[in-house]
Amino acid sequence: MNRIEKTFRELKKSKKKAFIAFITAGYPSLSITKKLVRAFAESGVDIIELGVPFSDPIADGPLIQEASVAALKNKVTLKAILHTVKQLRNDVAIPLCLMSYYNPIFCFGETAFIEQAHAAGVDGVLIPDLPFEEARTLAVAALRVGVDIIPFISPTSSPARSKAIASSAKGFIYYISLEGITGPRTSMVADLARRVRQIKHITTKPVCVGFGISVPSQVRQVYRVADGVIVGSAIIKKIKESLSYSDMIQRVAAFVRELKDA
DSSP states (O other): OOHHHHHHHHHHHTTOOEEEEEEETTSSOHHHHHHHHHHHHHTTOSEEEEEOOOSOOTTOOHHHHHHHHHHHHTTOOHHHHHHHHHHHTTTOOSOEEEEOOHHHHHHHOHHHHHHHHHHHTOOEEEOTTSOGGGOHHHHHHHHHHTOEEOOEEOTTOOHHHHHHHHHTOOSOEEEEOSSSOOOOOSSOOTTHHHHHHHHHTSOSSOEEEESSOOSHHHHHHHHHHSSEEEEOHHHHHHHHHHTTOTTHHHHHHHHHHHHHTO
């Protein structure tokens, strides 16, 4: 049983939901990324997703795009991020996942990436621009070492496609709550509960909801219908707003804690 499965099993046992935090690795620096990860873990975050910066992040809104550009200017690479995860594993026990577009993984080499990710202590990988039909080589390598390839289901996924994706899912299913790019929204989609219920009918894997979640009321809404919530852009926004403060880490961690405890 890997860390992701263990985390969800423990949460279910205690009748709690998962709070998953996303940050762009290397924004504003890798040293601050490490401090944020440690602070989030201490604040009770259940799983952390580290975004691998990429020059053409098609699924991301302006906030994450800006963070990616800044990280790339800092010469942050996939190799450097894996090294950072390895360092974090000295004192961070919660699951750590990488969110990466396919190009950096392809350039690294699929099998080499999975093997080195596993060696570093990565628990799961999310690849928003790789259709599950084309992920076979990666999935085989990941299965061999116990790294979860976490799939996406979107509002436009047909019932048949959703079932096919769910049947081979590892870790958890990331349900994209709305069409379009990432970024804070003022309200959630009206039929979220129905859509999550449909997915839960076809899988025993946890279903977590992301995209557009930025305030406690939205977190509460997701907690009511899903197994977990994923927050990214709102955290990146808080990091950006806190850059000039000496207590930046504490400010961001307090914001994350407020969302988690909604």
